[in-house]
Amino acid sequence: xxxxxxxxxxxxxxxxxxxxxxxxxxxxxxxxxxxxxxxxxxxxxxxxxxxxxxxxxxxxxxxxxxxxxxxxxxxxxxxxxxxxxxxxxxxxxxxxxxxxxxxxxxxxxxxxxxxxxxxxxxxxxxxxxxxxxxxxxxxxxxxxxxxxxxxxxxxxxxxxxxxxxxxxxxxxxxxxxxxxxxxxxxxxxxxxxxxxxxxxxxxxxxxxxxxxxxxxxxxxxxxxxxxxxxxxxxxxxxxxxxxxxxxxxxxxxxxxxxxxxxxxxxxxxx
Amino acid sequence: xxxxxxxxxxxxxxxxxxxxxxxxxxxxxxxxxxxxxxxxxxxxxxxxxxxxxxxxxxxxxxxxxxxxxxxxxxxxxxxxxxxxxxxxxxxxxxxxxxxxxxxxxxxxxxxxxxxxxxxxxxxxxxxxxxxxxxxxxxxxxxxxxxxxxxxxxxxxxxxxxxxxxxxxxxxxxxxxxxxxxxxxxxxxxxxxxxxxxxxxxxxxxxxxxxxxxxxxxxxxxxxxxxxxxxxxxxxxxxxxxxxxxxxxxxxxxxxxxxxxxxxxxxxxxxxxxxxxxxxxxxxxxxxxxx
Numbered sequence: 001x002x003x004x005x006x007x008x009x010x011x012x013x014x015x016x017x018x019x020x021x022x023x024x025x026x027x028x029x030x031x032x033x034x035x036x037x038x039x040x041x042x043x044x045x046x047x048x049x050x051x052x053x054x055x056x057x058x059x060x061x062x063x064x065x066x067x068x069x070x071x072x073x074x075x076x077x078x079x080x081x082x083x084x085x086x087x088x089x090x091x092x093x094x095x096x097x098x099x100x101x102x103x104x105x106x107x108x109x110x111x112x113x114x115x116x117x118x119x120x121x122x123x124x125x126x127x128x129x130x131x132x133x134x135x136x137x138x139x140x141x142x143x144x145x146x147x148x149x150x151x152x153x154x155x156x157x158x159x160x161x162x163x164x165x166x167x168x169x170x171x172x173x174x175x176x177x178x179x180x181x182x183x184x185x186x187x188x189x190x191x192x193x194x195x196x197x198x199x200x201x202x203x204x205x206x207x208x209x210x211x212x213x214x215x216x217x218x219x220x221x222x223x224x225x226x227x228x229x230x231x232x233x234x235x236x237x238x239x240x241x242x243x244x245x246x247x248x249x250x251x252x253x254x255x256x257x258x259x260x261x262x263x264x265x266x267x268x269x270x
Numbered sequence: 271x272x273x274x275x276x277x278x279x280x281x282x283x284x285x286x287x288x289x290x291x292x293x294x295x296x297x298x299x300x301x302x303x304x305x306x307x308x309x310x311x312x313x314x315x316x317x318x319x320x321x322x323x324x325x326x327x328x329x330x331x332x333x334x335x336x337x338x339x340x341x342x343x344x345x346x347x348x349x350x351x352x353x354x355x356x357x358x359x360x361x362x363x364x365x366x367x368x369x370x371x372x373x374x375x376x377x378x379x380x381x382x383x384x385x386x387x388x389x390x391x392x393x394x395x396x397x398x399x400x401x402x403x404x405x406x407x408x409x410x411x412x413x414x415x416x417x418x419x420x421x422x423x424x425x426x427x428x429x430x431x432x433x434x435x436x437x438x439x440x441x442x443x444x445x446x447x448x449x450x451x452x453x454x455x456x457x458x459x460x461x462x463x464x465x466x467x468x469x470x471x472x473x474x475x476x477x478x479x480x481x482x483x484x485x486x487x488x489x490x491x492x493x494x495x496x497x498x499x500x501x502x503x504x505x506x507x508x509x510x511x512x513x514x515x516x517x518x519x520x521x522x523x524x525x526x527x528x529x530x531x532x533x534x535x536x537x538x539x540x541x542x543x544x545x546x547x548x549x550x551x552x553x554x555x556x557x558x559x560x
Contacts, residue, residue: 083450097443100436108440111433112452144433184451 010035010219011056011087011188016065018051018243025051026062027243033188033219038210040234040251041223044263047240049223050092053190056221057089058082069187086187090194094173096165102176103161106148109183114144148183154212155179156205171202178209188219195226207233231255239263273404278526279519280405284480285494286518287411287418288314291473292495293502293510294421295466300504301442302462305365309349309372310470311492312380317342317471318483319380322389331392335475339468345376346467350460358459373492380485391478414476421469422511429507442505470495493534494521497541503554512552516540 011033018026026048033039041049054060056067058079066075074082097105152158155175160168168176174194181189194206203226210233213220224230231237231251239247239254241263247254254260292314299307321338325331349372357368394413399406429435438458441448449455474483474491481487498517502509517537525533544551 079446080449080452084452088450095444095447097440097448099439099443104436105440107433108436108453109451112437180451 010070011221012068012071013052013056014065014067016052016055016062016067018048018055018060019063024243026055026240028065029240029243029245030065031238031245031248033221035187035219036214036217037235038214038220038222038233040230040237041221041240042227042230042237042254042260043240046242048243049240050192051243052240053089053192053221053223056082056188057087057190083184087190088181088184088186088188089190090174090177090181090192092192092196094170094177096168096173096176098166100165101161102157102163102165102168103145103148103152105165105176106151106180106183107144109180110144110147113184114140151179151183152176154182155209156202171198174198175202175205175209178206182209182213182218186218188221189213190221190223192223193225194222195224195229203229274526275523276403277405278522280402280407280411281526282519282522283515284407284411284414284518285477285522286498286515287414288473288477288491288514289494289498289518290418290511290514291421291469291476292491293498293514294425294507295470296495296499297502297504297507297510298425298466298469299462300499302438303354303459304362305354305369306496306504307372307463307466308366308369308492308496309376310466310495311488311490312373312376313342313346313467313470313488314474314477314491314495315380315483315485315488316345316376316467317474318391318478318487319384319389319474319485320471321475322391322478322483323384325391326389331394334391335394338475339471342471342474343464343468346463346465346470347460349376349467350463354463355456355459358456373488377486377488380488384485386485388482388484389478390482391475393479408480410476410479414480417472417476418511421472422507425507490534494518494537497537500541500551501544503551505555506551506553509551509553516552 013032014030016026016029017024029052031039041052043049051060055062056074058074058077058081062075066073068074069085069087072085074085074087077085097108100108149158149161152161155178157172157175157179160172165173165176174197178191178194191210195203198206207229210220210222222230222234234251237249237251237254238245239260246263247257247260249257292310295310295313296307299305299310317338320341321334324334324337353368353372354365357365393408393410395409397409399408400411429439437448437453440451441453441455441458445455474487494517498513499510500513501517502511502513517540520540521533521537524536
């Protein structure tokens, strides 16, 4: 149940247990995710998937066990610290920065990363073409804007770059949230049901983005109820049921596992 | 009748421009920290008193004005670092009471340092009153209105055309998520106090040649700025500008047509009407999606 020998374990979840009063939401779960793979996390509602994401991202501290990233302990760190270590997540309900345009939402993530926590006087990006700002700075601004546009194109929302985030449909919000998460070049990307509520084109765009992130060396953890899509995109799958991990393996292994079929999938694989 | 009405409007424009600056401070701090800083008017007082005191001591007016704005900014920084930041985990009501305490403390400090006598400050440029369609504006009015133009244009450029400004807007929209992107909320809170204090201080410096400077002028200016901010919408900088001018003009027209005793009363009456009919203010947003 731990890292496969020889592979680089990026994210290590060791014996994590999360208890809320008498409820055992996550029960002694251990697994690892590696650079450049998509790890599917399956399980019926209430299986503990979102709680697990909350523990990994630092929102909740586990009752016992710990999470580490490349040997560095994440458990006990604040959400901001965990994020700055390279763990980024999206939410079941997309979280937008209202008041910003689509492009600004991605640019702000890029810029925050670029300028770090210190925030020196910011570049005046619109004034720069008028001759203010050094050529180097103008070049940096142009590069940043270009990266934002590449990310938006990757998510299939380049056409709405100048729209206000308030005007986006639910699926478009999801795509923007994904583009924004990728902007910080995460080491580990936690995606909480990124396909729910999307139309077929948007599903394709998200799956393409996930595959591109994997190729780019991101360890993607994917919680998804659309089992067919999850099994098609995941390299490995872990299955949770009532907080316990009941299976781990390749999509084919997991899909054929009688325990899994019995606990969760049922006829859905047919 | 029409001529005097026009003159009331012109006088109202000058006062309104000052109210708008104080209101901008309210809006800045409210947007970034969610806090209503009732010490905002005292920043204007610090600016006015510092400039007047320095000029009285012989410093050239413009130099005194510049130092006064810096002094207000430093006071704003100290208010944040010594009073707000240590209590940042307290509830909103506690923090608002802390700002009320700051208001009283700063006024008391000014009384201690400068006493009760009004200090005067020369207008920044000499010359005759500016005639405008039969009305007249004091020469200082150009400085006051010019300050508004510069401050609001600078704020606009900052918020709309810089990455730091975009980051502040992201932080305003969703603080916890913004901070996971490495956007430094506390740094922004600090700078919101510094900039709000500097803008308030500038307002005080600009109005000092017209009204003279007193240790307790911050109370009236702070209330007017607050009313203007709520009038325009506490989350809207353009609203602060509009609210300031509306309040200034209404106050002067009411004061001129009836009696000066009506000035503030009418201002508050408008505030009540806006809160009942359009609680988000003239330019504020009705609701935010969660």
